[in-house]
Amino acid sequence: MQPKTNLKQKEIEEILGRCDACYLGMSEENGIPYVLPFNFGYHGGFLYLHAGPGGKKFDVLKFNDRVCAAFSTDHEIRGRNENVACSYFMKYRSVLLHGRIEMIEEYEEKVRALNIIMKKYTGKDDFKYNSPAVNNVQTFRMVVEKAEGRSFGY
Secondary structure, three states: OOOEEOOOHHHHHHHHHHOOOEEEEEEOOOOOEEEEEEOOEEEOOEEEEEEOOOOHHHHHHHHOOEEEEEEEEEEEEEEOOOOOHHHEEEEEEEEEEEEEEEEEOOHHHHHHHHHHHHHHHHOOOOOOOOHHHHHOOEEEEEEEEEEEEEEEOO
């Protein structure tokens, strides 16, 4: 069984819709990888993220805004023979997004980004926010330059 690679954009977006979190890979000054999980929203070729203000992630992103986000879903263990360990395999669907991070500073754009994220998890995109909450959250987006997906066992 061969994995299906080079998925179409529609298939990639379906996989993103099934994932609960993404893992954002960054690179520190010394070249050491730094990876964090995030809630996210995806819309119009952008991956939207949010976090509290400050922290190491923003120091890393100031140094290098190039990132990779990893997504994986629909995991299911299968085996051809329950007594043969090497006959087992994992079914899955996965996506990698590559691009650059842009910080979102403008108030209305931050609200729009937060609503894109909230729509993913609640189905609603018309939340109202108070100014202190919006001003205290950092929103940012990945400008997706490359998307690749893979499906194995499906």
